[in-house]
Amino acid sequence: MSDAPTPRDPSAPPRIAVEPNSGRAESLRAAVVEGGGVLADVEDADALVWADAARADLMPGLLARGQQLRWVQLPFAGIENYVHLLDDERTWTCGKGVYAPPVAEHALALALAGLRHVAGYAREQRWSAPVGRNLLGARVTILGGGEITASLLELLAPFGATTTVVRRRSTPMPGADRTVTTADLHDALDGADLVVVALALTPETEGVIGAAELDVLPSHAWIVNVGRGRHIDTDALVAALDAGRIGGAALDVTDPEPLPEGHPLWTHPRAIVTPHIANTPEMGIPLLAARVTENVRRFARGEPLLGLVDVDAGY
Incomplete structure (x- = not known):
């Protein structure tokens, strides 16, 4: 798949779903809006921003409901819990470099x-x-x-x-x-x-x-x-x-x-x-939100996204 989504009509803001409804979701929804996106249900969305790294088990059902999704943003750089879901039908990005x-x-x-x-x-x-x-x-x-x-x-x-x-x-x-x-x-x-x-x-x-x-x-x-x-x-x-x-x-x-x-x-x-705290949620949420905002802007313009996942390599 191409590194960049198909260019969109600039007059039509991208429809973005933010799931699941976790504590991080509110900040990421605000980041989507700041990037020029429109919040949408997954069935109607062009892209999915994943808000809870601990609930990878919920993603297969949401992907099945969002047949038209063209881009999925994952929250962390480590994506081992999602590797089995990667495909060539969508552009996948993660938190590479964010933290x-x-x-x-x-x-x-x-x-x-x-x-x-x-x-x-x-x-x-x-x-x-x-x-x-x-x-x-x-x-x-x-x-x-x-x-x-x-x-x-x-x-x-x-x-x-x-x-x-x-x-x-x-x-x-x-x-x-x-x-x-x-x-x-x-x-x-x-x-x-x-x-x-x-x-x-x-x-x-x-x-x-x-x-x-x-x-x-x-x-x-x-x-x-x-x-x-x-x-x-x-x-x-x-x-x-x-x-x-x-x-x-x-x-x-x-x-x-x-x-x-x-x-x-x-x-x-x-x-x-130390208990996996090199990047705490308090430190990480603003950084991830900034990445989401930038990627929503790029998605709307059909530009290459940041943090692209190598589907074949699995990271």
Whole structure:
């Protein structure tokens, strides 16, 4: 399918359905109107803006009712819950790039907290010995070549870190010292002081960090995951932490998720866990609303939309 919808008559504003009726829907309806769209029921709509990432189960029924839908906007960059619904009959967009700056900021915070032993000091009840490493001049490997990585590279620039990006293609990533393909993953991990996982979850990336990859890392290395929990083999990670084979892990996403009470990662002295809050709803809704407004404007003019989903790749 073409990247852009068929040009519309500018005098006929696009009819947009916003579903389901969740807490986020009101803001997104306002965003549709700001973009020049007209709110409509899904049966009469040209496009569908999805308002609740937790209710992907409702989408098949709405798609069946909206036979004329030409564009579907998904709320998050991660679309693994919707992959089975993708088709070539509609243009699909997602939140690619929308949340990248706050997620990159959180990745940097986790990296500094890990390397600087902030969590360990916070758990102490008495003055303790000095521990920690600099991010300044560190060797950083980032898995993923999307907008989070692009934002993170900008944040890392003042630290003078040597950065390697691992992605599907070896196309150079602006701001990275080196860009390699996943075939060179082990080489990119070897000698890294910090590894950041910022991938889309696909069958190819699930379990990309397992025991073999953890064994390649230096014993002081920290791994930060702001992608999806299933990118890392949790059992292998816990074993590596227990054995002191890596410096630590700072995770905003886990497998399983939510992480159960009593799981060893919660209290592990080498682990930091945050509950998938690199981008909170309060931070994210204004950002998503701005994307929806812009895409409605583009849809009305027949221009290429932002955040296009690669239907074949599944992200």
